[in-house]
Amino acid sequence: MIKIWGRITSINVRKVVWAARELGLEFDRIDVGGAFGGLDTPEYIGMNPNSKIPTLDDNGYILSESNAIVRYLSAQYGSGSLWPEDTRKRGEADRWMDWQATEFGPASTPVFWQLIRTPEDKRDPKVITDSTAACARLGRILDHALEGRKHIAGDTFTMADIIVGCVADRWLNLPIDRPDTPNVRRWFDTLAARPAAQGILNQPLV
Numbered sequence: 001m002i003k004i005w006g007r008i009t010s011i012n013v014r015k016v017v018w019a020a021r022e023l024g025l026e027f028d029r030i031d032v033g034g035a036f037g038g039l040d041t042p043e044y045i046g047m048n049p050n051s052k053i054p055t056l057d058d059n060g061y062i063l064s065e066s067n068a069i070v071r072y073l074s075a076q077y078g079s080g081s082l083w084p085e086d087t088r089k090r091g092e093a094d095r096w097m098d099w100q101a102t103e104f105g106p107a108s109t110p111v112f113w114q115l116i117r118t119p120e121d122k123r124d125p126k127v128i129t130d131s132t133a134a135c136a137r138l139g140r141i142l143d144h145a146l147e148g149r150k151h152i153a154g155d156t157f158t159m160a161d162i163i164v165g166c167v168a169d170r171w172l173n174l175p176i177d178r179p180d181t182p183n184v185r186r187w188f189d190t191l192a193a194r195p196a197a198q199g200i201l202n203q204p205l206v
Ligand SMILES: N[C@@H](CCC(=O)N[C@@H](CS)C(=O)NCC(=O)O)C(=O)O
Pocket: 010, 011, 012, 013, 032, 033, 034, 035, 039, 051, 052, 053, 054, 064, 065, 066, 067
């Protein structure tokens, strides 16, 4: 049995649940983190030393770090679909997954926290402005990459669309100014229409 630990409101848990659904895997998701708590127990820290979500348990194989989990599930259960067999196509998918983890994810977190998780009277306008501008720059980069491309790593849907799609979801649904990015919008709308993405994309931000 596959178990996924983490509340579904987490962007990083959503990546893993979406990937598992795309792969047609049966799994149990256990609510921990946020108001559910449960991340500080010795048992949980034994699985995830950072006390974060998500954590995967695939029949006793324990893995943390959302992008690593999506890579593992894709390689293990989705060779030739989520996991590109062609090494150059996989390189392309990998680079956008790393770009999410090191660029767009960190750039979008401050404005997300300010507008969604910080009371209005405690917000810092400069943090909001700077983070919004950083996201706009990265959104334009993504838009340029998607010019003439159906998906992030080429013509077919791969693990990279899940990872970048989750951060694009956050960006497109935040109440902030955004540049016009028609390629991002066209690509994102195809992701949001996928059966496995229902309840994952275009959900209320909390
Ligand atoms: N690099 C980690 C980051 C994990 C992370 O920051 N998770 C957040 C939720 S998105 C968390 O555990 N927050 C504490 C909580 O939900 O209680 C990953 O990608 O898995």
